[in-house]
Amino acid sequence: MKEPVYEVFARKSREEPLRHIGFINASDGDLARVYAWKTYDEQNWAEMCVVPRAAIIPLDPTESQFVTALPDEHEDEIVHSQGTGSYGGADVAVKEAR
């Protein structure tokens, strides 16, 4: 049985944006919630969410940390951007335009 990946987002206060803090594998959303809480409980989070990685649509799948496998037929849909981009508050290097 293959377990989907869930991305974990959290913030310490209501004023902060949610930021990406990691990921877990879980067979469904309920277990993903438990695993996220139990794996990333070192901080006193005000809010934590899990998102199925499959639900995230990156603009540049070749560089995105949220893509497990990139189907070849989607190459035409890739939008390549320049500089750095923000993923939910965490700075992530993004590939230069080609």
Added chain:
Amino acid sequence: MTDTLAAPAFEKAEQLPDDVRAPLRDLILALADSKRVLGLRYSDRMLGSPTLEAGIAASSMAQDEWGHARLTYALLSDLGDEPRALEHERPAAEFRSIAALDAGLESWPAMIAAALLVDGALATQYAALLNSRYTPVHNRVQKLLDEEKFHFQYAAGWARRIAQVPELRGELARALERFLAPALAWLGRDDAPATQRLVEEGIVAAAPSALRARFLARVGPVLEDAGAAGSLGVSRDGDAWAYAGSIDWAGWNDATRRAGGGLDEETAARARGDKNRALLMD
């Protein structure tokens, strides 16, 4: 039953009616000992879990249970006990942990069945203390119940998942059968005078049979999803859930919530922390 909205709170045990103090102590000690042993049993399944995340969660749950135990033992100081002595100095025969945990959890399905049914029964009893007139209990239960929501989700998620695996389904059903009747019994007898007094005084929110109904309403849908409800005698009854089996009260002791037997010395030594006794801090 006392009108708990109008009745004043009990800030200290000395304010409790004389015939309520002992039953309250019995209840708290049974909860604390059961939490302590449950944490031990979880800890035995931390390694070799099906996935890394499941192991991390089991480890965290084991620590939660020991935290709940410690918090619960601490309540007993107001009732005249020395919590440190209760935690670290009692022989096995004096432990009042739920009998269903006298033996270990030998498999992952057994771990999940215990998390669903044993932890579920304990959580149901704690929830009945949430609005207790006895303030020290009332103040400590909410955080514990918040953590128990995750334990329940974990158990429910894994029970559903194991039930999808044909070669494990039977083992899960046997584990659920092992724990269901003891979990239901552990909630106690309606006609136990001491238990009735706890309800009358607003210390505990509901009688044992009402707690059994709440417990079944919680676990029934999971048992149904796992395809085990029918064989366990658990079924929907309108909006509620019913248990068709009978509870064997032979030899039942309302104070210890056991019908004989006991924890083995080796497990009690682990529960007491014998190996680290010299390192105990005040």
